[in-house]
Amino acid sequence: MLKVLKFGGSSLADSSQFAKVKRIVESDDAREVVIVSAPGKRTKEDNKITDLLYLIHAHIKYGVSYDGVLSMIKDRFIEIKEGCGLNIDIESILDDTFSKVNKKTSVDFLASRGEYFSARLMAEYLGYEFVDAVDWLSFDFNGKVNAEKSEEKLRALKSKYGRIVTPGFYGAMANGNVRVFPRGGSDITGALAAAYLGADVYENWTDVSGILMVDPRIVKDPKTIARVTYDELRELSYMGASVLHEDTVFPVRIRDIPVNIRNTNDPDDPGTIIREHFDDELEEETERFITGIAGKRNFSIISIYKSRIGEEKLGLLREVLEVFADYEVPVEQIPSGVDSFSVVFPSESIRNRKEELMHELSEFESIDNCTLTEGISLIAIVGRQMAYRTGISGKIFKTLGENKINIRTIEQGADEINIMVGVYDDDFEKAIRLLYESFAKK
Ligand code: ASP
Numbered sequence: 001m002l003k004v005l006k007f008g009g010s011s012l013a014d015s016s017q018f019a020k021v022k023r024i025v026e027s028d029d030a031r032e033v034v035i036v037s038a039p040g041k042r043t044k045e046d047n048k049i050t051d052l053l054y055l056i057h058a059h060i061k062y063g064v065s066y067d068g069v070l071s072m073i074k075d076r077f078i079e080i081k082e083g084c085g086l087n088i089d090i091e092s093i094l095d096d097t098f099s100k101v102n103k104k105t106s107v108d109f110l111a112s113r114g115e116y117f118s119a120r121l122m123a124e125y126l127g128y129e130f131v132d133a134v135d136w137l138s139f140d141f142n143g144k145v146n147a148e149k150s151e152e153k154l155r156a157l158k159s160k161y162g163r164i165v166t167p168g169f170y171g172a173m174a175n176g177n178v179r180v181f182p183r184g185g186s187d188i189t190g191a192l193a194a195a196y197l198g199a200d201v202y203e204n205w206t207d208v209s210g211i212l213m214v215d216p217r218i219v220k221d222p223k224t225i226a227r228v229t230y231d232e233l234r235e236l237s238y239m240g241a242s243v244l245h246e247d248t249v250f251p252v253r254i255r256d257i258p259v260n261i262r263n264t265n266d267p268d269d270p271g272t273i274i275r276e277h278f279d280d281e282l283e284e285e286t287e288r289f290i291t292g293i294a295g296k297r298n299f300s301i302i303s304i305y306k307s308r309i310g311e312e313k314l315g316l317l318r319e320v321l322e323v324f325a326d327y328e329v330p331v332e333q334i335p336s337g338v339d340s341f342s343v344v345f346p347s348e349s350i351r352n353r354k355e356e357l358m359h360e361l362s363e364f365e366s367i368d369n370c371t372l373t374e375g376i377s378l379i380a381i382v383g384r385q386m387a388y389r390t391g392i393s394g395k396i397f398k399t400l401g402e403n404k405i406n407i408r409t410i411e412q413g414a415d416e417i418n419i420m421v422g423v424y425d426d427d428f429e430k431a432i433r434l435l436y437e438s439f440a441k442k
Contacts, residue, residue: 001030004199006168006190009040009048010207011264012118014076015083018125022084024205024267025126031203033158034165035193036122037186038114039076049073049114050169050183057107070098077117088124090117108170109178115167115186122165129161137171137189139179145171151196158197166193187248191259195251202252202259204244209263210272213292214436215241218429223440225292226282227273232291232382235418239294239380249274281385289392290383290439293432297425299332299376300350301408302361303342305369316366317341327357332378333420335409344409344422347374376408377428380420381435387416396421399438405431 007021025031038049052069059066074094081090097113116132123130136153138146150171158164168186173179181188187204194202210224211233228236230253237245249259253276262271304320306312317334324331324343333344350357354372361370386392393412396419400407409422423431 002032002197002199003028003030003201003203004033004035004190004194004197005031005203005205006035006186007037007264008186008204008206009037009050011205012036012039012122013042013046014039015080017264018080018084018122020264020267021122021205022125024264027267030200032163033193033197033199034122034126034128035168035186035190036115036118036165037168038118039080047072049076049118050111053110053114054107056101057105057110060101060103060105073114077121080121084121084125086121086124088120090121093117093120106177108180111180112167112170112178115169119165119167126163126165128163128165131157131161131164131166133167133170133189134172134176134178136166137192139171139173141174143179145192147192147196150192154193154196184248187244188251191249191251194257195255198255199252199257202249202257203262204259205262205264207263207265208261209266209269210261211236211241211244211274211292213290213440214432215294218432219436222436224269225272226270227275227278228291229275229277229384231415231417232384233274235380235382235413236292236294239378239382239420240296241292241294244274277384288383288439289385289389289395290381291385292382293379293435293439294382295377295379295428295432296346297377297428298347299344299378299422300347301342301344301373301376301422302358303340303371303373304361304367305340305371306367307339309339312366313341316364319364319366320361323357323360327353329357333409333411333422335411342409344376344378373408375425376422377425377431378409378420378422379428379431379435380418381439382418384417386419393419395438396435399434400431403430403434405434 011017011021025034040048052073055069056066077090077094120130136150136157138149140146168189170178170180190204191202211228212222213225214222216222252259256276259274260271263269327350329345329349331343331345335342358372381396405423405427407421407423411420
């Protein structure tokens, strides 16, 4: 059994967070490979080390002293060293690094140092071998990770040392120069390491107990989603839920390695498991039907009417959609009736061109009438258990109807894992709360 763990910035913000990480790693012998971020914020007002490093680069560019920023960075790492009782001479490592920094130092190199120092400290603390990311994670010149080379190198290092700590976020180009991933990229490093080593699970340790069923700003203390598929995750994140981006975990997804989102501050919580599909279904999930609810505000509906539209409907629909395409409006839904159809889209996409678009549509001879309704919210009720099961939409409509919430649009995806309803913005939060109560509070 091999577990690859990635710890995010808030899990490494200071020595007390480092201590939590150590306890987590030591509580399970299979936790052999640890990827670390740079220390993040200790409080809301605090700075992330990576932000400070980018700030240093900006200071150098404009030729201003960065002593103040540098001492903030040093203090953070020295506090971790001392708080954890480590012997590593991090002071000299920091001094040595920054004494060599000058105008020619690349922004990627500077930005990567947070992860580097963090990994050096963590390696000693855990008694694991420090393996620098430049020694295994290789980028080609086009900026893509060279998977073959990286896998071979990491596998060799892992078999040599057994238990390792390696920094996230960066790797090396063929000429040895450091290159970083986009911000938040330690998640990618973790997923790559888990994939290359054929881990049994990729544990992504953060400061929340997994993915929540619904936005906690709308519902207080919502339940965590125990298990979610990538398809469900995509539906939920598309509709605004802030969850791990699927692209970051692509390497583990294609090798069918489960991703487990865990909370460093609540390690007993099993968190959320993400997989392509689950062979068995838990009773609780089957009874609940839904996995999560997400939603977005500020949509508009343009409804087109033509009496006895009949066979012309297809042609008219095509012409209308061409107008939307010309305006570069991302069409979300196209609900239709016998003599009408509607187009649902984000209001923002026609912000200054509302009248123009309506005018253009009203010029169509084949249209009797067209109307614009603004202030619509779309709510997605998502769940793999919903597919081919009866009564779910009934329950949704009953819940909303009984509470006098008018449903403006209805849509169900072909795979039946998603039902989307459009309601007025004023009803948005109330609708989400009611749906959550009726499905989740079992
Ligand atoms: N430290 C980097 C950032 O703040 C990468 C990461 O934490 O994933 O974006």
